[in-house]
Amino acid sequence: MAKTKSAKAAKIRNNIIVHTVLAILAIIWVFPVLWVVMTSFRAEKGSYVSTFFPQSFTFDNYIKLFTDTTVLNFPQMFMNTLIIAICSCILSSFYVLSASYCLSRVRFRMRKPYMNMAMVLGLFPGFMSMIAVYFILKAVGLSEGSMIRLALILCYSGSAALGFQIAKGFFDTTPYAVDEAALIDGCTRGQIFRKITLPLSKPIVIYTVLTAFIGPWVDFIFAKVICRANSDQYTVAIGLWKMLEKEYIDSWYTCFAAGAVIISIPIALLFLKLQKYYVDGMAGAVKG
Amino acid sequence: MKRKYAEGVSPYTCIGALQQGGTETRLSALVMGLGNILHKQYIKGAIFLLTEVAYIWFMVQYGFYNLKMLVSLGSVEQEEYWNEELQVYQYTQGDQSVLLLLYGIATIMITLIMFWIWRGTLKSAYQAECLSKEGRHVNTFIDDIRSLFDENIHRLLMTPPMFFITVLTILPLIFMICMAFTNYSRIGNHLVLFDWVGLENFAALFDSNSVLGSTFWSVLVWTLVWAVFATFTNYFFGMILAIVINRKETHAKGFWRFCFVLSSAVPQFVSLLIMRTMLQPEGAVNVLLRSLGLIAPDASLPFFTDPTWARVTVIVINIWVGVPYTLLQLTGVLKNIPGELYEAATVDGAGPVKTFIHITLPYMFYVTTPYLIAAFTGNVNNFNVIYLLSGGDPVTNLSSTAGDTDLLVTWLYKLTVDKQYYNVGAVVGILTFIILSIGALITYRHSKSYKEEGGF
Known part of the structure; x- marks a missing residue:
């Protein structure tokens, strides 16, 4: 009796320790997120504050972000990013899904070489080719004015098909017997892809579409290299980064926080919704 | 290794076409698409032929010049001169080594892709010849299109991504790798004109x-x-x-x-x-x-x-x-x-x-x-x-x-x-x-x- 009691006590003690540690860690992880939300409602300007919590709250930062277009035109950046995101989302989803389907279901001669090539290309520093991409875009006349948008769409979607692993892992786990049955019934491969594989793989289709859509919102360095000084073509990410530069930080810091909150909310919602697919896709990919 | 051969293997090889193919197949090596046209694959043959013409036109117009300049990377400096009529300084068009390097590499890649297409046309001509000799059905153009949605679906679906990967990932990488062997740098003022320097940078x-x-x-x-x-x-x-x-x-x-x-x-x-x-x-x-x-x-x-x-x-x-x-x-x-x-x-x-x-x-x-x-x-x-x-x-x-x-x-x-x-x-x-x-x-x-x- 005494033994079970002490075991129970030990269990409770362990539980308390575990939960306390988890609580402390959770605070560390949530704290910066909370802080940026607080900053976005802060009435005092400037990046350096003497108090940790804001003295007074206001909604002005959000209003300024969408109305003050003289220095940093956030609404336009928002529209630029939206257009780029929609177009590149359509293109790269198509590329990724079709490449994954072929690699998973069709046994063609270039299959293994393609997969090896994707792996080798993945080992190069991604940034290395960026400068060269800029030269190429310049040579074909896509580096000036509104052509930059097209250039960014092509760049974001262009190499998407190298990231086929998760979708392919998913297709690999869907039973091939269904395909065979359809082939016997006289389906073409194209019909199987459209009418069987895609509907059966809804989670991975949603996952691919949404990750492709998020890409342009969170990419910063590629857009910066390609946009250079064309401030009317900036995407949201460059805009936010600009707001933290020395000449803007004092008047724009709280607006930066507001902008960060605005683009984080939809992405966070998508991500929280999608994490299940993320976990499943990952588990499928690791299993091979 | 065994499976590697089992994947998508075809009896109509390029070497087979050159060794055992008929006259029309062998001639297809020179005039692309000839074999296909003779075996009633008119549209397919015409497309092959047009590709060849386009490639030759490109090479004569730009290609050979690009390849020649790739060796030297240009030497003509941009010069400033006084334009009497307009009363302004103007610049003569000098060589830009970066562009010459880029065009040169692009030409080489186009040539490699062309070689690959050429092999494809040979195989296709050989296949058409063999099939018609055996009295079997030779695919019409419609059949070919249809096969793109069926057993050859990978060709249809992989081509666009492959194209963009080539242009926006592989080409830039090769371009950057080549830069490692030049003196393209602000040191010594080589930003416009530069040369090959071998392994000096390494x-x-x-x-x-x-x-x-x-x-x-x-x-x-x-x-x-x-x-x-x-x-x-x-x-x-x-x-x-x-x-x-x-x-x-x-x-x-x-x-x-x-x-x-x-x-x-x-x-x-x-x-x-x-x-x-x-x-x-x-x-x-x-x-x-x-x-x-x-x-x-x-x-x-x-x-x-x-x-x-x-x-x-x-x-x-x-x-x-x-x-x-x-x-x-x-x-x-x-x-x-x-x-x-x-x-x-x-x-x-x-x-x-x-x-x-x-x-x-x-x-x-x-x-x-x-x-x-x-x-x-x-x-x-x-x-x-x-x-x-x-x-x-x-x-x-x-x-x-x-x-x-x-x-x-x-x-x-x-x-x-x-x-x-x-x-x-x-x-x-x-x-x-x-x-x-x-x-x-x-x-x-x-x-x-x-x-x-x-x-x-």
Whole structure:
């Protein structure tokens, strides 16, 4: 009796320790997120504050972000990013899904070489080719004015098909017997892809579409290299980064926080919704 | 090896066409599409023929010139002269080595693709000949189109992505690799006209007596240290966290997971920029520490100003950034560990630490090797975390081009974008690639999940 009691006590003690540690860690992880939300409602300007919590709250930062277009035109950046995101989302989803389907279901001669090539290309520093991409875009006349948008769409979607692993892992786990049955019934491969594989793989289709859509919102360095000084073509990410530069930080810091909150909310919602697919896709990919 | 041949093998080979093909097939090697036209595949043949004409036109117009200029990379300097009529200075069109290099490489790639198409047309002509000799059905153009949606669907679906990968990934990479063998750099004013210099840049970088050489070695060492720490701290921390949250006795599992995932839901560059501003000398963290009385009112912790502090800071913040992802990814994998293993271990009297070391870890290492390699590669090339957090600062050695937290990638960025030492930047990129590929290829190819890939 005494033994079970002490075991129970030990269990409770362990539980308390575990939960306390988890609580402390959770605070560390949530704290910066909370802080940026607080900053976005802060009435005092400037990046350096003497108090940790804001003295007074206001909604002005959000209003300024969408109305003050003289220095940093956030609404336009928002529209630029939206257009780029929609177009590149359509293109790269198509590329990724079709490449994954072929690699998973069709046994063609270039299959293994393609997969090896994707792996080798993945080992190069991604940034290395960026400068060269800029030269190429310049040579074909896509580096000036509104052509930059097209250039960014092509760049974001262009190499998407190298990231086929998760979708392919998913297709690999869907039973091939269904395909065979359809082939016997006289389906073409194209019909199987459209009418069987895609509907059966809804989670991975949603996952691919949404990750492709998020890409342009969170990419910063590629857009910066390609946009250079064309401030009317900036995407949201460059805009936010600009707001933290020395000449803007004092008047724009709280607006930066507001902008960060605005683009984080939809992405966070998508991500929280999608994490299940993320976990499943990952588990499928690791299993091979 | 056996399966390699079994995948998509065709009896109509290129060599077969040249050795056993009829006159029309052999002539197709010169006049592409001839064989197809003679065997009533008019449209297909015409397309082949048009491709050949287009290629020849391109080569005569631009191609041969491009190839010729690729050797010398141009030598005509841009010159300024006085235009009497307009009363202004004007410039003569000089050679631009970058463009010449780019066009030259593009021409070579077009030629290689053309060679590949040429082989395809030969095979196609041979196939048409064989089939019509045997009296079997020769595909009409409609049949061919239809096959693109059926057994040849990979041609239809893989061509557009492949095209863009070639133009926007492979071509730029080759272009950059070529730059490593030139003197394209601001040093010596070679930004417009430059020449091939062979392996000089590699020699300069390996020469540990020069500033560049010593910078390279110190950056390389720090990159490897960073990658090892960043990968394994995330891996273990994420794994332990996942185990603790998934423990039977832990309450409110969903809530804990939500807390951690919330921070990863914020775009990475946003959270990194927030972290950077929070850790400035006058940032939120120092303000908080001051108001709590942990440091003197006018003191601040040197998060990004002291080399050692900065290095530890980026690794710690990387834990903050990366652990939620690891948590998500490993949760699924951890659930796959067979429960009997744990039951058996508990019966044998093993505690939680022992089961972790003897069951969880070996299993996880075994299953997640590809994941670990990918994470390691990602960390060596982790541009965002370093560039957005510390920007490579602090710079203690003013003569060098890299700061104390600069990785090879961020150094590459500084060399190319800020300093315009394109050639040295390219060498750094190539070396990064070599370092990564040696390790990754060997481990990856020996991992179980790669070998067993395939087989439905």
